[in-house]
Amino acid sequence: MNRLLRNSLALACGLYVDVALATTQPAAAVVAPVAASGSAAGQLTQLVLGLLLVLGLIFLLAWLLRRVQNAAPGSAQVIEILGSRSLGPRDRLLLIQVGKEQILIGHSPGTIEALHVMAEPIEVPASARQATPEFAQRLMELMGKDQKGRS
Structure with a gap:
C-alpha cells in the first residue's frame, strides 16, 4: 500500500514538474510546430x-475514508438514532437517545426542533433499529445482498 502511494505521488510530482517546465519556456518554443504522430x-x-x-x-x-469510519467504535456513541420516519420528501x-433520555426531533431542510422529551424511555427492539441508511439498505436489497435476513 505504501509503495503504491509513493509511486502515485512520484508520478504526480513528475507530471507537475513537466507542466511547470512547459509553462516557463519562452513563447516561441511553445508556438513551434509539433510533429503529428510522436507528440500526439x-x-x-x-x-x-x-x-x-x-x-x-x-x-x-x-478506501481510507471507509477504513477510518469503521475504526470508530459504534457502541461508544453518546447520541444514537433509534428510529426515523419520513413525513415528506x-x-x-x-x-x-442521548444518554438515558429520548427526544423526538423534527427535521426540515432549514430547521431541527425538539418536539418532545420522553418522560420514560421507549423500548426499541434491536431488529427495529436502523443500522444502515434507508438508501443504502434499499440498494443492497436491489443488488440481492439484503443483510437483515441473513442474521
Whole structure:
C-alpha cells in the first residue's frame, strides 16, 4: 500500500514538474510546430496517465475514508438514532437517545426542533433499529445482498 502511494505521488510530482517546465519556456518554443504522430501519442499517454492517477487517488481516499469510519467504535456513541420516519420528501421525525433520555426531533431542510422529551424511555427492539441508511439498505436489497435476513 505504501509503495503504491509513493509511486502515485512520484508520478504526480513528475507530471507537475513537466507542466511547470512547459509553462516557463519562452513563447516561441511553445508556438513551434509539433510533429503529428510522436507528440500526439506522448500527449495521449500523459493524459491517460494523469486520468489514471486521479482515479487512483479517488479510490484510495474512498478506501481510507471507509477504513477510518469503521475504526470508530459504534457502541461508544453518546447520541444514537433509534428510529426515523419520513413525513415528506424533505421532512423527517427522528427518535434520538442521548444518554438515558429520548427526544423526538423534527427535521426540515432549514430547521431541527425538539418536539418532545420522553418522560420514560421507549423500548426499541434491536431488529427495529436502523443500522444502515434507508438508501443504502434499499440498494443492497436491489443488488440481492439484503443483510437483515441473513442474521
